[in-house]
Amino acid sequence: xxxxxxxxxxxxxxxxxxxxxxxxxxxxxxxxxxxxxxxxxxxxxxxxxxxxxxxxxxxxxxxxxxxxxxxxxxxxxxxxxxxxxxxxxxxxxxxxxxxxxxxxxxxxxxxxxxxxxxxxxxxxxxxxxxxxxxxxxxxxxxxxxxxxxxxxxxxxxxxxxxxxxxxxxxxxxxxxxxxxxxxxxxxxxxxxxxxxxxxxxxxxxxxxxxxxxxxxxxxxxxxxxxxxxxxxxxxxxxxxxxxxxxxxxxxxxxxxxxxxxxxxxxxxxxxxxxxxxxxxxxxxxxxxxxxxxxxxxxxxxxxxxx
Ligand SMILES: O=c1[nH]c(=O)c2[nH]c(=O)[nH]c2[nH]1
Numbered sequence: 001x002x003x004x005x006x007x008x009x010x011x012x013x014x015x016x017x018x019x020x021x022x023x024x025x026x027x028x029x030x031x032x033x034x035x036x037x038x039x040x041x042x043x044x045x046x047x048x049x050x051x052x053x054x055x056x057x058x059x060x061x062x063x064x065x066x067x068x069x070x071x072x073x074x075x076x077x078x079x080x081x082x083x084x085x086x087x088x089x090x091x092x093x094x095x096x097x098x099x100x101x102x103x104x105x106x107x108x109x110x111x112x113x114x115x116x117x118x119x120x121x122x123x124x125x126x127x128x129x130x131x132x133x134x135x136x137x138x139x140x141x142x143x144x145x146x147x148x149x150x151x152x153x154x155x156x157x158x159x160x161x162x163x164x165x166x167x168x169x170x171x172x173x174x175x176x177x178x179x180x181x182x183x184x185x186x187x188x189x190x191x192x193x194x195x196x197x198x199x200x201x202x203x204x205x206x207x208x209x210x211x212x213x214x215x216x217x218x219x220x221x222x223x224x225x226x227x228x229x230x231x232x233x234x235x236x237x238x239x240x241x242x243x244x245x246x247x248x249x250x251x252x253x254x255x256x257x258x259x260x261x262x263x264x265x266x267x268x269x270x271x272x273x274x275x276x277x278x279x280x281x282x283x284x285x286x287x288x289x290x291x292x293x294x295x296x297x298x299x300x301x302x303x304x305x306x
Contacts, residue, residue: 013054017106018062019044020069027081034124038081041110042088044068046095048103061101068095083206084109085148088139096143104142111135132156135210136191138306145198149299149306150210151191156257157218158185161273163226181273183259184226186286190217191299191306192240193249195292204246216243229256229286237290248295253303256284 021043029036046068052058071094081087088107095105112134114127137150166178192213196203220239226232237250259276289297300306 013051015047016050016054017045017047017104018050018065019046020065020072021045023069023072025072025076025081027076029080037114037127038084039112039114040081040084040087041112042072042091043108044072044091044095045106045108046102046104047106048099049101063095063099063102071095083210084111084135084137085139085150085206086203088137089141089146089148089203092139092141092146096141104140107139109137109139111137146196147298148194148196149191150194150206150213151189151251152214153187153189155188155190155214156185157188157221158183158257159222159226162224165228183276184229184232185257185259185278186229186254187257188217188221189253189303190236191251191303192244192247193299194246195248195295196246209244209246213240213244213247216240229254229284230288233286233288234290237288241290241292248292249289249297249299250291251289251299251301251303252287254286256286258283 023042023044025040025042027038027040029038044065046063049061052060053062071091075087075090075094079087079090088109091107092105095102113130115130116124117126117128119126132154133156134153135150136152137148140147160183161181163182163184164180165182166180168174168176168178194204194209216239217236220236221232224232224235233252233254237252240247240250258279260279261271261273262275262277264271264275287301287303289299289301291297
């Protein structure tokens with residue numbers, strides 16, 4: 001189709017972005033016989049002056065997605081990977097400052113952790129992949145300001161007591177018995193937004209921040225005597241906001257992993273809060289944002305969009 005024919009159409013190009021998704025990079029740092037491992041899944045998404053590639057097919061402004069992939073691996077060598085956040089900042093800065101048409105970069109990173117295997121007689125180079133839990137970060141840079149949202153997903157936690165649920169609304173469809181001592185279990189998905197947005201300000205210590213934020217979230221989960229998962233959610237977020245000055249906003253999606261007491265009476269047995277059926281679905285889904293006073297809510301309500 002010719003240019004003039006294309007322009008005659010009542011059609012406009014809306015938001016667009018492009019890049020290479022899910023670049024799996026494992027960086028080994030060799031400190032003598034002791035090795036360190038960073039295992040990341042890096043997704044690059046760039047946007048800017050990209051009308052022509054869509055409208056006329058001119059690739060003059062297009063840095064190939066293949067190049068963005070290569071940059072991830074080259075940077076892993078050149079800069080190393082101190083933290084997922086630091087690595088994402090390097091990448092985002094590079095794409096926006098080195099290519100005129102690129103005005104915005106969004107780098108999403110998942111990080112998988114490896115635990116050192118302490119085996120006698122071996123060098124410090126053996127690792128076991130840790131659980132299901134995944135660390136996350138998203139770095140966005142538009143040439144002047146930064147937004148860093150980090151978090152985790154698939155962190156499964158359980159309290160076997162100190163949880164109740166009663167006093168709720170009852171209508172003609174309500175059958176749920178009130179619970180005065182129940183299991184509370186969830187698979188935590190959390191995102192927290194840093195207030196670091198200006199290159200002039202000192203960056204947080206990303207690794208320390210992650211370790212302490214995760215610890216705050218877990219200790220609040222364990223220490224809250226819970227009257228609902230909603231109350232626990234708020235306590236977990238409040239603990240982070242109170243303890244971590246670098247964080248202004250926390251968003252949680254907490255599936256309530258129901259554990260139902262099994263009726264053992266048919267077998268002549270008393271179930272004294274000991275035997276449960278761990279239900280898979282459906283599950284309650286409790287979601288919420290906790291903010292520092294005066295902070296703006298910017299993490300999307302639906303965490304699958306982040
Ligand atoms: O902690 C809970 N919050 C709810 O809103 C709810 N609803 C429900 O059936 N069980 C629970 N548990």
